[in-house]
Amino acid sequence: MAATGLKQLSNALATPDQLSNSSSSIDGVPSDLETSIRVAGAQLTQTAGVLLGLSQDIIAQAIVIFTRFWLGADGGSLRIYSAKDVSAASLYLTAKLSFQPTSPRSVLNVYTLLLSQDASPLWFVNPRGAPAQPPAPEKYLLTEGGYQSARLTLLRIESVILRTLGFDTHVALPHTIAWTYLQTLGVARPAVARGVVKHLNAALLSPQLLYVTHQPNALAVAAIYLAAREEGVKLVDGNWWEVFDVDREELGFLVVGMRSLEGYLRRERQLWQTQAIPMVLEDVDSEIERRRMMDEGE
Template identity: 75%
Template sequence: MATPASSGLKFLSNALATPEQLSTSSSSIDGVTPDLEASIRFAGALLTQAAGVLLRLSQDIIAQAIVTFTRFWIGAEGGSLRIYNVKDVSAASLYLTAKLSFQPTSPRSVLNVYGFLLSKQASPLWCINPDPYLESSSSSSTSSEHPPPNPETYILTEGEYQTRRAVLMRTEAIVLRTLGFNTHVALPHTISLTYLQTLGVAAPGVARRVFGHLNAALLSPQLLYVTHQPNALAVAAIYLAAREEGVKLVGSEWWEVFDVDREELGFLVVAMRSMEGFAERELRVWKGKGVPMTVEEVEEEIERRRKGVEEEVNGG
């Protein structure tokens, strides 16, 4: 990845993906189609976010973990979905990021949470469990038909824990090597608050929307956090949030003060606004089935699609 232009900006900037890395991933080289790769990355980021929340980690730690997870799959030198399990890379990214923070968490806690979230009977995530029990149990008329899941479907035995702990440690080492041991992630959240103060915006609704857009952008199929610097992400989120809240910002082309040009701002605003539509499409595409989280599931999905294409050709 390209390094920040100035070493003085090290803690405010990130190493960004190069155009070559964005155009060619290890997964695409291995035959994973772009749409499938985007779906799996999206689901993996959702899994990381949910695990971080259940582990009671701060949002900045969760965000850094999602960026680390995203970086792992970028470029021909990155990880391939046909070699590494998404669920393992997600867990390793979260464990590693937390370990390097002020909120370290134990391997057992991480693995227990992932055991629950990856259970096809217990998980509340639509990308894992197509028929979440939480949704069906909200109706008293159907609660008897959909009782809460048996804890045995997600509680790890000691043997399972030791096996998965070894996988977690091994995957953590692989993530570190793949990233060249560069774990630095600068986030736009704090910067955005500084910018809002500079612009004289005190409306709490704007700040909430800014953070909402920044958190949603972590899941973007355009990989916004590895293609744009934090200052640009902050400016785009402020621009969008202010328009949504009807707050007029002082001055014309104020974004230039924060080193963001009109073209970059326009791209980021469109990308952030498209996140809701992208998430809705993913829900429709994967309705009734889980998104692949392991190498075996990825292989099954690729084979299913191959057979579907053959049937269309033969039927035509």
Template identity: 80%
Template sequence: MAPPNPGLTHLSNALATPEQLSASSSSIDGVPSDLEASIRCAGTQLTQAAGVLLHLSQDIIAQAIVIFTRFWLGADGGSLRIYSVKVNKLPSDVSAAALYLTAKLSFQPTSPRSVLNVYTLLLSQEASPLWFVNPHGAPKQPPSADSYTLTEGGYQSARLVLLRIESVILRTLSFDTHVALPHTIALTYLQTLGVTDSAVSRRTVEYLNSALFSPQLLYVTHQPNALAVAAIYLASREQGCKLVDGEWWEVFDVDREELGFLVVGMKSTEGFMRAETEKWKGPGKTIPLVVEEVDAEIERSRMMQEGE
């Protein structure tokens, strides 16, 4: 990761280098880039949903998603053919470990049992409300408790995996768990610009939250101040709020080229999510969340390309 600005360490992040973005460990191991993006996106959604069910604040959830995303970057990062979003038959792996680790370092620590109970529910094909786990959607009738309850033996096994993957994440990130978020910065910028419309503030935060799911990995390629400026730009135009004349974004150390890239990236996230839903919709089509499923999907794609 490229080091942050030494004078603004608490407001900036270590960013992914071009080498890390162009060659991940997964791609080196033969995982197609589109499949990697789908799995990473599903893991991000899983982390978000788990954080909400655990009643964690959005800033903790966002930090966990950034940690989860960083783990897969570069040749030294995690590979989807070695690690996975979940362990087969166990509700714990990189997503759960990233959320547990981030919460533990925050003012809202949560227990391994709570984390694993929530992931057991979210990864249950009968009880999960997540579209990529349960194609039928949230059940209309309460499912059997056995479908989303961990046994004591299952909990002990999953807990060991959770703690092991937590240590793997820490080693992979060289114990750098600092994540600066753009949300507070954006609200400060809005005050500086004299914007008092609550609808603009709300929409700005919504853009920042949706950018966590961006296929361009905006949170690991751009600093928080640039993300904040792009979200304000979009929100103000959408709400018809006129800002100060001139290229105001330059005051916040963002040039026109970077702003343009981020605006396009943030606007494209919704379309990407819709495309993902369509891509994996249908009988027998599920996003592979375990190593064995990833291997099977790669083999299936290879056979289709070769016409076997």
């Protein structure tokens, strides 16, 4: 019983081989492009979940499932599956398995809006920015025929995700653990708690894949460390993180990773300021070809 309880608080982590040899890289997707698409896909999942009114727990689990799908040589390839389809299916699947299921039509309507280059508020879809005036509905609404086709794709990709993950959809999140640790440390102040949640949610977008390389307890400790420092709250003396089974090296890596996200996203916006990050197969192929031509001076 105790072992089962501990298992529910931990995750199966990515192996070094999975991190260094993705299916996308084997298929010729440059590592920086793969990272850009993966981070954009996580942001797309987050925004879609908010628009659908889903809880942050469900959204976070969907982002982790989305991230896991691309891991390793046996994972999904960006030359075979569109990131936007995997994002939508991850969110639909996670919501379906929760207390807050949502319909395929609702999911697809939201994704049609978010991926519309005329209506999307997302910078990596619409670099020009959201339109000042609401566009005509036909620019971002699915037709009935379009819905039926998109629904079949959604359900097919859902099945692909389940098979790729070996039907293991368990995701342990650090948020509840972090609250327990805050109470144990006697610093469960609202400002610190808000900071912890901010860092944990931001870490879902990490290019270092923090949620699939570190256990929830370590993520919780790093978020507490950062939030307490930012609020000027002194924690207990000594290496308190060791009490929660986190060593100094791991804590340092996570703190640096969490703090570097803002700078990474800023650089991404500068890098992609004139074009959208490719979220569908055709655009990925076009970007790879564009880079090839530039390298060859054509």
